[in-house]
Amino acid sequence: MNKETLARKLSSGDCLPLFQMADAVRLRYCGNGVHLRAIVEFSNYCSKNCLYCGLRRDNKKIKRYRMSPAEIFGAARQAAQAGIKTVVLQSGEEKAGLGELFPLIGRIKKELGCAVTLSLGEKTAAEYRALKDAGADRYLLKFETSDEKLFRACKPDSDYSARFDCIETLVSLGFQTGTGNIVGLPGQTVRSLAGDILRLKELAPDMISVTPFISNPDTPFAGTPCGDLEMTLRVLALSRIETPDAHMPATTAIRTLHKEGAGKALACGANVIMPNFTPILYRPHYSIYPGKESIIGDPSVSIRDILKMLEKMGRKVAPGYGHGRRHHTDSPL
Numbered sequence: 001m002n003k004e005t006l007a008r009k010l011s012s013g014d015c016l017p018l019f020q021m022a023d024a025v026r027l028r029y030c031g032n033g034v035h036l037r038a039i040v041e042f043s044n045y046c047s048k049n050c051l052y053c054g055l056r057r058d059n060k061k062i063k064r065y066r067m068s069p070a071e072i073f074g075a076a077r078q079a080a081q082a083g084i085k086t087v088v089l090q091s092g093e094e095k096a097g098l099g100e101l102f103p104l105i106g107r108i109k110k111e112l113g114c115a116v117t118l119s120l121g122e123k124t125a126a127e128y129r130a131l132k133d134a135g136a137d138r139y140l141l142k143f144e145t146s147d148e149k150l151f152r153a154c155k156p157d158s159d160y161s162a163r164f165d166c167i168e169t170l171v172s173l174g175f176q177t178g179t180g181n182i183v184g185l186p187g188q189t190v191r192s193l194a195g196d197i198l199r200l201k202e203l204a205p206d207m208i209s210v211t212p213f214i215s216n217p218d219t220p221f222a223g224t225p226c227g228d229l230e231m232t233l234r235v236l237a238l239s240r241i242e243t244p245d246a247h248m249p250a251t252t253a254i255r256t257l258h259k260e261g262a263g264k265a266l267a268c269g270a271n272v273i274m275p276n277f278t279p280i281l282y283r284p285h286y287s288i289y290p291g292k293e294s295i296i297g298d299p300s301v302s303i304r305d306i307l308k309m310l311e312k313m314g315r316k317v318a319p320g321y322g323h324g325r326r327h328h329t330d331s332p333l
């Protein structure tokens with residue numbers, strides 16, 4: 001589809017046929033299985049000041065924390081014991097602290113038998129290489145918006161083309177790479193969302209995350225409206241249709257926006273859920289946006305709820321590692 005067609009499908013027409021088509025594409029390319037990825041939000045320190053995000057450095061209202069390697073490993077072990085085969089280590093964009101991660105990545109892989117995904121923001125090529133050498137399998141770095149003007153307005157201390165260079169570097173280093181956007185940023189247009197979908201198609205990443213913008217009162221975007229649920233699902237569905245074999249999560253933000261958001265996303269293209277294994281103690285402080293904490297709950301309860309929902313939908317938990325579909329079969333780590 002070209003930009004005009006995408007913009008039209010985003011802004012008008014019945015969404016049901018679009019969602020059904022995305023669901024059929026998901027079934028054909030990814031099957032019926034839903035991959036579970038355990039997310040551990042191990043640090044909320046961030047050196048950047050993105051206008052939409054509660055972890056921005058100027059937000060003095062949150063208590064900053066960094067989990068110790070033993071705590072991170074403990075959370076990863078809990079995930080492995082729950083049968084989850086991927087651990088996602090996420091933090092704000094910290095200046096230091098990578099050193100501690102290298103041995104930890106190796107231990108999570110060897111001792112727990114889990115694949116490791118990292119989501120640590122923009123790093124140098126040498127740092128990405130060192131993380132890859134330490135054994136990391138995947139890396140998530142969303143471009144957030146493909147609209148350069150909007151990007152500059154929302155991410156004052158990031159450079160637009162440097163961000164895309166990072167994504168390219170990750171791909172060239174052999175990471176299974178994930179990227180994506182935010183839907184409903186203040187000032188974003190339907191044409192710019194259509195541009196995001198085209199950019200996703202061009203990048204052909206292994207994973208795509210589409211999240212609605214959720215307004216955070218402790219940021220400069222306080223009081224602005226949140227992203228629209230239906231628009232987010234349209235972007236998700238069109239991204240599935242245009243990039244059929246990517247893994248796409250039903251994101252926490254969609255679940256925060258609507259209590260049945262996970263089921264809705266799974267019915268129009270998503271095939272991944274990311275249960276939260278951050279220790280309860282730290283959860284309230286990883287406040288990218290409000291309302292997130294109340295929906296994630298205790299991991300064992302949330303996994304039980306996920307299983308119930310999948311059963312109702314005629315879906316199941318996918319076995320194996322759920323590597324990027326173009327990279328691997330389900331080969332061991």
Ligand code: 5AD
Nearest residue numbers: 052053142211212213214253288289
């Ligand atoms: N609403 C939705 N998503 C957000 N993120 C940051 N702030 C918000 C918000 N207010 C997302 C960004 C980032 C990820 C860690 O969290 O997409 O990549």
Ligand code: SF4
Nearest residue numbers: 046048050053056092
């Ligand atoms: Fe930091 Fe990422 Fe939040 Fe920006 S989006 S403030 S880089 S955690």
